[in-house]
Amino acid sequence: MRFLRADEVPLGSLMVYRISPTGPIVNCxxxxxxxxxxxxxxxxxxxxxxxxxxxxxxxxYTIRQVRDCFGPQAWLVAIGNGSMSLKWRPYQNTxxxxxxxxxxxxxxxxxxxAQRISRWTLSExxxxxxxxxxxxxxxxxxxxxxxxxxLDEQNKGSTRGQFPMILHSGNVLRVxxxxxxxxxxxxxxxxxxxxxxxx
Numbered sequence: 001m002r003f004l005r006a007d008e009v010p011l012g013s014l015m016v017y018r019i020s021p022t023g024p025i026v027n028c029x030x031x032x033x034x035x036x037x038x039x040x041x042x043x044x045x046x047x048x049x050x051x052x053x054x055x056x057x058x059x060x061y062t063i064r065q066v067r068d069c070f071g072p073q074a075w076l077v078a079i080g081n082g083s084m085s086l087k088w089r090p091y092q093n094t095x096x097x098x099x100x101x102x103x104x105x106x107x108x109x110x111x112x113x114a115q116r117i118s119r120w121t122l123s124e125x126x127x128x129x130x131x132x133x134x135x136x137x138x139x140x141x142x143x144x145x146x147x148x149x150x151l152d153e154q155n156k157g158s159t160r161g162q163f164p165m166i167l168h169s170g171n172v173l174r175v176x177x178x179x180x181x182x183x184x185x186x187x188x189x190x191x192x193x194x195x196x197x198x199x
Contacts, residue, residue, distance in 0.1 A: 001110070001141060003101040003149060006073060006087060014080035017179040017186060019091050021069035028062040031055055068092050076164055076179050079189060083107050086175070088150055088165050096156065104146050108193045112138040115198040116183050117174070130176065133183055137171045146173070 035055045042048035068074060074091040077084060089102035117132040137143050147167040154163060168174040177183045187197040 001107075001143075001146065002105045003145070004085070004103040004105055005099060006089070006102050007098065009078055009085045009087075009103055009105075011075065011078055014078040014085070015189065016075050017077040017181060019069050019074040019076060020178055020180045021066055023178065024062055024065035024069055028059065028066055031059045031062065035059065065092065068094065076175065076177075077186070079108075079193075082109075084111070086165065086173070088153055088163070090163060101149060102153070104149070106137075106141070108195065110138050110141040111190070111195045112136045113196040113198075114187060114190050116177075116187065131178075131183060133175045133177050133186065134168065135173045135175065137173070139171070141171075143167055143171050143173070 035052055038048055038052050038055065042052055068091055071091065071094065073087075073089070073094060076087055076091075078087075079085075084106050086104045086106065087102055088104070089096065089100070113136045115134050117134055118130065120129055150163070150165065150167055162176065164178070165173055165175045177186075179186070184199060187199060190197045
């Protein structure tokens, strides 16, 4: 396993799984009619402008997310030349130093398997659908240095996005899948490299 800067990964020669802009675009479009309807109400009830202003701030944030989805850092996984590159820095964190190590390059032979984990997470106030891939490292690979890098990234404190991967159960890397191509295509590619994969 090697650790690289993002600009050290030759994306042009690899199969790249980029962040999908679908979610941010849908969020962006949802807020527009809400602001329009509330603006109409604000002509009669001036205090509604406070709500409109709050929604406007959210809209600006979602537009920024859409923009970041098309940026050069908006990728998660790249496969090719016998290895897989995994980028742990959230794509929204363009304000952090680009010279930081943020990619783990792992030989494909060091993966023992992969499986898809899809579930709804419920809390008191919301429900959230998680679509993840769990990548199991072979016993010949020590994942602890990767865990140290992930912890260091989380401790930076000024993150703008959800961390896309965590080291789970020692030798299992759980990757939050928000990419295109989708998770089924990713698992098919792994199977073509003789890595057991379960949907």
